[in-house]
Amino acid sequence: MGESGSNFLPPEYDKSSSTVLLSNMEDSLAPKVPYSTARITHSPLTYPFPFSPGLKFIRIYFISSSYLVVNPSRAYFSVKAGPYTLVSDFNPSVFAEELNLMFFTKDFLVDVREDKLNITFTPSPLISNAFAFVNGIETFPVPHTVYFPGSKVPVPYLGHHKPLFINDEYALEMLYRVSIGRNAYKVEDENF
Structure with a gap:
């Protein structure tokens, strides 16, 4: 979103909302795009996004609202x-403070059934x-078979004997990201 607005917003939103340049971010470690405007x-x-039906990834960018005027x-x-x-009832400043973050994203997977x-x-x-x-x-868009293989997927969860069945009726939020295999550890031979 730039200062002049968004390609996805109808013109009437220019009167009911405003785009603000966050000038107090000069010393911020946040990337200028997309965090320098709100x-x-x-x-x-x-925001209406034209899509064909199917699974979509959504990432929403927020900076702590303490940067706003x-x-x-x-x-x-x-x-x-x-x-x-x-x-x-989401407050980005409270969320950022709890996680000791200045800026963050919220990531979701949803199944779009319309155009x-x-x-x-x-x-x-x-x-x-x-x-x-x-x-x-x-x-x-995300390939549908990546997360929902066409049928219900059983997911075990703590404190319950029966699994929760997940399918494309649910929106999924990423809560944790685990990096596996990113850092290779080198084992050196020791001479005895």
């Missing part, structure tokens, strides 16, 4: 992608003058 809104904001305690909002609620994917940011109705914001959105 789209802020006090009413629901929908508005009160970070009012940045409470929900994000929906089609019928799926991705986050609810478009609507991603909607809605400020919390429970907080006076609440607002929603986003620094960037990345979406792309």
Whole structure:
């Protein structure tokens, strides 16, 4: 999203939301793209992405709302992608503080069943003058067989004897990323 707006936003959103250049990020370690701007809104904001039906990856970029020119305690909002609620009553500053991060992404897999994917940011109705914001959105198609092989997949989970069956009816959020095989350890022979 640049200063002039987004190619995916209808013109009426230029009146109901604003794109802010975050000038107080000069000493920040955050990459300038996409973190140097933020789209802020006090009413629901929908990004319609044209897609063919199928599995889609969504990455939403956030920087701690303390970088914005508005009160970070009012940045409470929900994000929906089609019928799926991705986050609810979410505050990026609280999340960033808990994880000791200045900027972060939220990653999801969703099954799109229409010719478009609507991603909607809605400020919390429970907080006076609440607002929603986003620094960037990345979406792309994923081969359906990568995560959902066409049938229900049993997933064991703690404290339950029966597995949870996952299929394309669920939106999945990445909570942990594990790197396997990235660093090869060299074992050197020792002379005895």
